[in-house]
Amino acid sequence: MDIILLALAEMTEPFRLLMLVTGTITGLIVGVVPGIGGIFGLALFVPLTYQLDPYAAFALLLGMSSVTTTSDTIPAVLLGVPGTVGAVATVVDGHPMARRGEAARAFGAAYSASLIGGVAGALLLAISIPFMRPLMLHMQTPDFFAVSAFGLSVVGMLAGSQPLKGLAAAMLGLLLAFVGIDANAGIHRWTFGQIYLWEGIPLVVLFLGLFGLPELAGLLARGSIQEKAELPTYAGMWRGIRDTLGSFWLVIRCSWIGTILGAIPGVGIAAIDWISYGHAAQNPGEGPPFGQGNVRGVIAPESANNAKEGGALIPTLAFGVPGSAPMALLLGAFMIHGLVPGPDMLSVHAPLTVSMVFTIAAANILGAVICLFFTRPLARLANVPAGLIVPLVVVFMIIGAFQNNMDVLDLLMLGGVGALGMAMKELNWPRSAFALGFVLAPMLERNFFLTYQIHGWGWLTRPLVLALFAMAAIGFGRRAVTWYRTRGRQRQLPAPLPDLVFSGLLLALAVAAFVSAGAFPFDARMFPMISAGILAALALAIFLQAAARWRDRGTSTTAAALTGEGEWAPVGEFALKASVRLALLAGAASALLLLVGHIAAAFVFVLGSTLMLGAASWRTALASAMGAALFVYAVFDLMVSRAWPAPLLKQALGL
Amino acid sequence: MKNRVARWGRAMLVGLALFLPTSVSAFDTKLVTLKVGYAPGGEYDLVARIVARHLGQYLPGHPEVIVQNVPGGGSLRLAQLMLGSEPSDGSSIGLIGSAVWVAPTLDPAVGDFDPLGLRWIGSLAAAPDSLCIVAKSLGIETVEAFREGDFILGATGRTSTGYYFASAARKALDAKFRIVTAFEGIAELELALLRGEIAGHCFAAAEDLRRAELGEHVNVVLRAAGPEESPYADVPRLRDFIEDAHMRAAVMLLEGTREFNFQFIAPKGTSEETMAVLRDAMAAMAADPAYAADMAIIDGVVLRLVPGGELETALRARLDADPDIFALARQLIE
Incomplete structure (x- = not known):
């Protein structure tokens, strides 16, 4: 009990409470x-x-x-x-x-x-x-x-x-x-x-x-x-x-x-x-x-x-x-x-x-x-x-x-x-x-x-x-x-067709992993080979199921009508379009990060992509971009110094 | 579409005008990145953070020194990066393990790594003892009993120094004990020892044994490596049990993997001028009582600066050894 009271007394000193907060x-x-x-x-x-x-x-x-x-x-x-x-x-x-x-x-x-x-x-x-x-x-x-x-x-x-x-x-x-x-x-x-x-x-x-x-x-x-x-x-x-x-x-x-x-x-x-x-x-x-x-x-x-x-x-x-x-x-x-x-x-x-x-x-x-x-x-x-x-x-x-x-x-x-x-x-x-x-x-x-x-x-x-x-x-x-x-x-x-392709790819991956793992020493290959072997068997079973569904595809549910079940939440017919748009956005953000550095990239990307997506006015987009750049600067430069690689543009310009 | 591209273009120009000049660069001499080849936490990480606190004041322009963890392969990953992609203008330096220099000669899997391409700034501490300890409950007190005993010693991975020493002891002494690997670190080894799953290990340092909970439960049987001056100087050395000169040299080569502790390196291609600046700064820091006071918090570390030039010469000399000795060393740890 004394220890608890002592600990409480130590903890409630104002400076220590300030550190806690x-x-x-x-x-x-x-x-x-x-x-x-x-x-x-x-x-x-x-x-x-x-x-x-x-x-x-x-x-x-x-x-x-x-x-x-x-x-x-x-x-x-x-x-x-x-x-x-x-x-x-x-x-x-x-x-x-x-x-x-x-x-x-x-x-x-x-x-x-x-x-x-x-x-x-x-x-x-x-x-x-x-x-x-x-x-x-x-x-x-x-x-x-x-x-x-x-x-x-x-x-x-x-x-x-x-x-x-x-x-x-x-x-x-x-x-x-x-x-x-x-x-x-x-x-x-x-x-x-x-x-x-x-x-x-x-x-x-x-x-x-x-x-x-x-x-x-x-x-x-x-x-x-x-x-x-x-x-x-x-x-x-x-x-x-x-x-x-x-x-x-x-x-x-x-x-x-x-x-x-x-x-x-x-x-x-x-x-x-x-x-x-x-x-x-x-x-x-x-x-x-x-x-x-x-x-x-x-x-x-x-x-x-x-x-x-x-x-x-x-x-x-x-x-x-x-x-x-x-x-x-x-x-x-x-x-x-x-x-x-x-x-x-x-x-x-x-x-x-x-x-x-x-x-x-x-x-x-x-x-x-x-x-x-x-x-x-x-x-x-x-x-x-x-x-x-x-x-x-x-x-x-x-x-x-x-x-x-x-x-x-x-x-x-x-x-x-x-x-x-x-x-x-x-x-x-x-x-x-x-x-x-x-x-x-x-x-x-x-x-x-x-x-x-x-x-x-x-x-x-x-x-x-x-x-x-x-x-x-x-x-x-x-x-x-x-x-x-x-x-x-x-x-x-x-x-069925995407399922067929995906399970086929996984089957190929699992077989390749199983074969290549054979070259590892015994204790380094045991678990990888077991995992790859089971994955290959499961992927084959899924592949065969998908092939059967593809054969009977006239009676299958189409992706557009899906509502999902459990964790499954497909976007359906919009999936590919939305995924491509997002991939382009992520690619642009990555390229900007390498090209102009993290702070400028945050500003340029947020401003440009907000305007491109047509979701806000110039003023709102500008405020959002400024906020993003400031936040990135606060976290990655003020809170802690990080050695960011020199932006490629800066290198190219010899700055 | 044209309109959207134009918007992107405008946004890009505004962004560049506003922010490009303010971007922080790793190549700016105002910032030195000290990369440590181990994960956050642990002795190496702590040493890196202590050095980062002090080194900058002895470098021209008093740059800020920041720590970045680049773990992997017992710091071999960082050493590889230092041979390749790191800038050689002094803005990036590294802290690596004491056995990295010998890695390609002991482990054929890393044969493409050339340690002689690295530049050494210096090492900061003397070799600690590496002692083979066995639980007292087994009643093993002599090397003879250690040789004859049927028990299990633990180690982390098979490329760890602790494994090297245990394996060398087993083969050089023709001992019967088994070695179990896959423990995560020294604390986990000690815990396994205390709960009786293993009998001991060959990587105990003097400071570990000062803790009553470990020291009172184990016998120190053999010194696998360590300095001449040590509280365990009277414990028999492994090398003293080996009569063959080549085999003895191979064991001493393995002992050398602990000899220079906390090695600081610069990337391949770093100029002599930059090396001189870095080495001078490290020497000045090592003489600073404030630095010594900070390092004193790490139990068991004996500060001893080996300047970079001297270290480089010593490591080169070791790597020039007879290939037969390396072959024997490899046999000892296989």
Whole structure:
């Protein structure tokens, strides 16, 4: 009790509170800009904490990293563009809600779920402080492998109305995750001589392309975010809050999922989001199906991703093993302040540890309240013409993706993945299943090899392993039974010819991957070959199905008449046109970025494309362009200096 | 359509007039990018950020020094970039791992990498100890027992220095232990040791053992690498158990992968004048007590500047060694 009071007294000193507020507000800003995220903010702030005492330093750092997953909901819901990788699952139901005129409700649900989830995660962290070391010492690598295998079984819930496609999408995600240097064997897997690919496909760029670009194409096709021109009201926001309160136990369960999985090193925030989303999908409750704007699809990931921070602190504090990427940076701050993770954090430095719990809880409350305050004006954006919004979002996405490596390949990768995302969206290949496979693959592979090398096959009798495998088998089995029972039911399907082409391409890719993986050493080829083999079999089955539908095409549903099912939300006959327009816009923004630099590109692109799309007057377009350029300058030059490559035009002119 | 193109053209002109002159350039001497070959967090990242705080004041014009993380391949990715696409005017410098210089000779997969193309600004710290530790519960206290014992040592990847040392110890001593790879870092190795999944590893430093939770649970059996002056100077060295001169030289080559810690490099083609400016600035910074005070927060780091010229000469001499010794070194880590 004394420790709690001491921590409270330390935390409530005015300067430390100021640091907490500063961190929280900065975290909210960082979360809202697609492509940057918590690590960016922490890397910015860690050096600034040299002069601060540890309480103020961790108030600033944890305040910031705790709330990026609160504000990242704003672009996810409004635009379908995840603010950070922690908001990707929120896109799937949050954005359809905004399209339906329920942006305020989605925000109300998301922020209140973030608040309760974040506080519940902090509480679980507080309760686990005395047990965290024994718990971490009890868990072994087979348990971590079983957790990741259980996580992958959630793909059954994400597989959508065409389960073969869902499973194939997950296998494609697994396969692409193996691109890069295999850290264990030290060999290159499908890097094609490109240094850019050594670290694999960048997660931020992948998710921006896979989810962001296709949703923007849809937005261009529709003309505005919201299909009905209704003004958002505070009543909508309160309804969302009531939705969260009505799903209280879902929030608590998902926050525990977030905290517990957050405590396992290697389980990233994206995996936690999808696992909690899949958990919620098992019981969709009232309202539309998951994928079409079910509010529980927003509540689940939002409560889990805010709770994760508390969990990730457990191995960080107890053993110095970072529970997440931001925690690796936090360990750097530990060193700066002379703190050594381990037993001392629970004895000598216990008040500081408890103050971290308070910081996470307080930041989550403050962040959610600030966001709720802005809900109504933000929700009004849903009525703004697409021609005004899309140029702004495209330029932030392009700059956000590019600033990761400052490499033109970032832009090409974004475009390539965007094209894949558009095809998957149109043809009912669930991107969520792909995302889950991608984020779980490294953990699955690494923990399997550790487990096998250390324990042989004896680990299969561990109680936790057995329990998790049984839960995975039951969950997946139930889903398979549902698929079997509904197999003959008439449902709307995409046009057969594009399906035929896409599955044919995937089949070729899978066979090529399988054959080329044969040249890798045994431990580097096992998982890629398994993924490629299963993908090839599934792609072949889908190819044959599509071929049969193409043969009987006179009776098939045409793409123009589609309404979609589950996560599937095709734009139909407008898809190609809108996708081409968006590709041209993204290409123009990329070219301008390289040609004239980030600030001039933001101005020129927003001004030019807003006028070209005919959505606003010169004056409005000019104001929008000025605002974009100033914002880019503020974030990428004032907040943190970045070494942008010299613009090509400047080089050519010899300036 | 014509109208739209005209609008684009006007927008472009307005934008260029307003903003092009204000764009920040990496090639401006007012800004130096210090690229670190590891992810944010961790010792290398922290050293880079400390150096970024101090180096600029010793460079002409006192440029701002900013840190950019370019992780990949144990910093080999950054070294490759420094050989290719980075500007050689001093606006881009790098911090790489201590074993990068020997990578192409030990790992044929990176044979196209030419370390001699890099320019070294200097290294900042002395070699830390790399100790083979084994859980006390196994009762292994001597090298003989270490050689005969049937247990598991852990390492990160098979191209990590920790694996090199464990593998060299196993082969040079003809030991029976197994090596398990795929751990993510030293903290994860220690956690696996504490929960009994592995018996130890060959990458422990003196500061790790100062922590009671680890130090009290392990025996230090062998020194795989480390400086002459060390609190563990009385622990037997691996090289002392090897009679064959060539094999001994191969082990010493592997020891050299830890010898120069925190190596700062400039891109290929950097002129002698620019190198002199960078090396002088690093020497001046290394003599600054404020820099030393900041570095003191990193437990176990023994500051010792090796100037770039000296470092370059030393690394060249090592790479000129007998090819048979490299072949033996490769056998030791296979």
